[in-house]
Amino acid sequence: MQFESSVTTTAPRGLGELFAAHLREMSRRSDGALEAEKADRLVIYSGALSMLFLDDQAYPFKSNPHFKAWAPILDNPDCFILYSPGKRPILLFHQPVDYWYKPPALPTGFWVEHFDLRPIASLADARPHLRAGSARSVFVGRARRDNV
Numbered sequence: 046m047q048f049e050s051s052v053t054t055t056a057p058r059g060l061g062e063l064f065a066a067h068l069r070e071m072s073r074r075s076d077g078a079l080e081a082e083k084a085d086r087l088v089i090y091s092g093a094l095s096m097l098f099l100d101d102q103a104y105p106f107k108s109n110p111h112f113k114a115w116a117p118i119l120d121n122p123d124c125f126i127l128y129s130p131g132k133r134p135i136l137l138f139h140q141p142v143d144y145w146y147k148p149p150a151l152p153t154g155f156w157v158e159h160f161d162l163r164p165i166a167s168l169a170d171a172r173p174h175l176r177a178g179s180a181r182s183v184f185v186g187r188a189r190r191d192n193v
Contacts (some may be wrong), residue, residue: 061155068134068159071115076130082183088175089115090186091124111185117156121149123168125175126160136160137171 075087091112094103106122113119115126116136123139140148151164165171175182 061158064156065159068115072128072130072134075128079130079183084181084183085129086182087126087128088182088184088186089126089128090184091118092122092186094122109186116152116160118152123171125171127174133161134159135174136162137165137174138162139168139171140164140166142166 079085079087089112090109092107092109094106096103106120108119108122112124112126115128115134116124118124118138121139123141125135125137127135127137138149138151140151142148151162163174165174
C-alpha cells in the first residue's frame, strides 16, 4: 500500500498572490474603520508573555488574533504592525538582545515582502515608531504596564 504525503516543504504556487489579496482586503476594512473613528493609523500589538506567578518561566505565548490576521507570526511576543492608509504596513519585529536565550530569526517567506520589516531590540526601541507620525492612532491589543 502506498501513501501520498500531504505535507509540503515550500509555499504552494500562488500563495504570495493570495496573501497580497488578503492584505488588500485587510487594508480596505481597516481604512473604513479608521475613517469611521477619524483616525490616521492602526497599531496592532502581537501580545506579551504572561509570566508564571513567582517564577521566571512564561506560559505558552498566544499571539493576538488581530495581529495574526495581518502577519503569520505565531511565536514572537512584543511585535507591532503599524498601518496607515495608502502606505506599506510596518512590522516592528522584536529581537531582544538576551544573554540566556537565542533571539528569534527575522521572518522570511512569501509574505515578508509586503511589509517594511524593522527589527527592534527592546520595547524602548518601539516607542519612537509608535509615537511618530500620527496623533490619532487606534491601538488593538492589551496595553502594557510599562507604558510602551
